[in-house]
Amino acid sequence: MLRNNPGKLKESQRRRGLDPKIVDRARLYDELWRRKLSELNELRHAHNVITREIGRIKDSTLRSKRIEEAKALLHKIKALEDEVERYKALRDKLLLSIPNVVHETVPEGEGEEDNVPVYFYGKPKVWRGYLDKFLLQVNEANIDYEVVERRPLSHYEMGYTLGLIDTERASKVAGSRFYYLLEDLVWLELALILYALDYLSRKGFIIIEPPFMMRRRPYEGVTSLSDFEDAIYKVEDEDLYLIATSEHPIAAMYMNEVIPKGELPLRYAGISPCFRKEAGAHGKDTKGIFRVHQFNKVEQFVFSLPEDSWKLHEELLNNAVELWKGLGIPFRIVNVCTGDLGVVAAKKYDLEAWMPGQGRFREVVSCSNCTDYQSYRLNIRYAKARGLPAEGYVHTLNSTAIATSRAITAILENYQTEDGCIEIPRVLRKYLELFPKAPKEYICPKDRGKE
RNA sequence: GCCGCGGUCGCCUAGCCUGGUUAGGGCGGAGGGUUGCUAACCCUCUGGGGGAAACCCCACGUGGGUUCAAAUCCCACCCGCGGCGCCA
Numbered sequence: 001m002l003r004n005n006p007g008k009l010k011e012s013q014r015r016r017g018l019d020p021k022i023v024d025r026a027r028l029y030d031e032l033w034r035r036k037l038s039e040l041n042e043l044r045h046a047h048n049v050i051t052r053e054i055g056r057i058k059d060s061t062l063r064s065k066r067i068e069e070a071k072a073l074l075h076k077i078k079a080l081e082d083e084v085e086r087y088k089a090l091r092d093k094l095l096l097s098i099p100n101v102v103h104e105t106v107p108e109g110e111g112e113e114d115n116v117p118v119y120f121y122g123k124p125k126v127w128r129g130y131l132d133k134f135l136l137q138v139n140e141a142n143i144d145y146e147v148v149e150r151r152p153l154s155h156y157e158m159g160y161t162l163g164l165i166d167t168e169r170a171s172k173v174a175g176s177r178f179y180y181l182l183e184d185l186v187w188l189e190l191a192l193i194l195y196a197l198d199y200l201s202r203k204g205f206i207i208i209e210p211p212f213m214m215r216r217r218p219y220e221g222v223t224s225l226s227d228f229e230d231a232i233y234k235v236e237d238e239d240l241y242l243i244a245t246s247e248h249p250i251a252a253m254y255m256n257e258v259i260p261k262g263e264l265p266l267r268y269a270g271i272s273p274c275f276r277k278e279a280g281a282h283g284k285d286t287k288g289i290f291r292v293h294q295f296n297k298v299e300q301f302v303f304s305l306p307e308d309s310w311k312l313h314e315e316l317l318n319n320a321v322e323l324w325k326g327l328g329i330p331f332r333i334v335n336v337c338t339g340d341l342g343v344v345a346a347k348k349y350d351l352e353a354w355m356p357g358q359g360r361f362r363e364v365v366s367c368s369n370c371t372d373y374q375s376y377r378l379n380i381r382y383a384k385a386r387g388l389p390a391e392g393y394v395h396t397l398n399s400t401a402i403a404t405s406r407a408i409t410a411i412l413e414n415y416q417t418e419d420g421c422i423e424i425p426r427v428l429r430k431y432l433e434l435f436p437k438a439p440k441e442y443i444c445p446k447d448r449g450k451e
Numbered sequence: 452g453c454c455g456c457g458g459u460c461g462c463c464u465a466g467c468c469u470g471g472u473u474a475g476g477g478c479g480g481a482g483g484g485u486u487g488c489u490a491a492c493c494c495u496c497u498g499g500g501g502g503a504a505a506c507c508c509c510a511c512g513u514g515g516g517u518u519c520a521a522a523u524c525c526c527a528c529c530c531g532c533g534g535c536g537c538c539a
Contacts, residue, residue, distance in 0.1 A: 038501060047520095051520050054471075068519085388481060
């Protein structure tokens, strides 16, 4: 890309509001690196020739003369090696700092507020007090909604009323942004996980539980360094990091491998806890379980041929859409703009659920096509058949199916009944039937049974 | 955690003790030849990088070291297997 199509890289940099000159500098270092590498190879060749000769020489004076020659060459080689290494490092540092090339359908913009809504679903319940705020967010789109007079409780008020979320004791034990989830909400979480895995496995996804920790090297392949330092927990005294999502260990699974074309696309449905530092989010969503350091998530992940990835991107979005329609929660899809896209993705959709208690659409799903950004760094390629030379880098895609803490938040805010209970979405009920102590239709405060 | 053994070009394997022609062989795969067709057989290719090409360099788990020269000798680490210890 750097050599064949620098113009495209520059255009992408410009659209992201970054400096296109970085591309030129990278090209310069690449050129220098190549030139010096050729010189180095010539020197090494000369050295190899002498070295081979020494092995054959019997005469000791001639022999020691040759050894001196070889030694002299070694000094030059060492110096040149350092130079080559330096140029390569300079080039790679620049190259790795360049974010993924944005797709042409990504809107230009600076931040969250420039994301473009492309789809609405459901009939949001809007409290009169949030009506102006709501209308602003739907941006003149003609959508059906219902005005309610009573203010819906936020999910943390609801969790507190039900007595099924305990963030106070969690902060005593683990700090802020942790939680104890109890009883019916644990059942609800398990049902959500089973619902997502059931759906995806029927769609041909391979369900998978990955390692919850990984080494630094593979980790740097799947994410940008800035995300890495801000978001990821390290295990003390070990080269191990807690995963921020199962996307990461699944992507790294095929590191340094060549996948036969016939096996692609490979669809995985990962289930794992996710650990995130949430550094730099001070003051945001401090109450409840919307933004936390640890949650469980079912994730869609796909390795594909480059020519198929845009079609698969829509497929992943569609799966998320169907899952959330199934839950009966109103939402919108936004096409995430260049300023909010992140380094790894070429294009990203967010699915934002309507939260009646907050009067806002909030992100519950993020669906990205990372094209060859991860596969290049992880060296994951494809070939016609096993054993044949690789033809190129695969594309990787990922999308949330269901992140439990956010899905529970959405359910707590959207399914409130008049009498202070939570109705359980119908699609989840069959996953609760089996268990005598699991809630069936409603989750109610302990002192007010409803079933 | 300790002790022992091992890791070679997609897979299997030789080479390591005793440093020195080009890491040899088998399997699998791709292309071609022969053939009425298939099988068998024969030839070429089958790790990464630089180069328009000829060609050259790098690669024997990873990283260092010794040496003119390391798959081979030394050190550290990683992974696997076996034994001991510990343990949900």
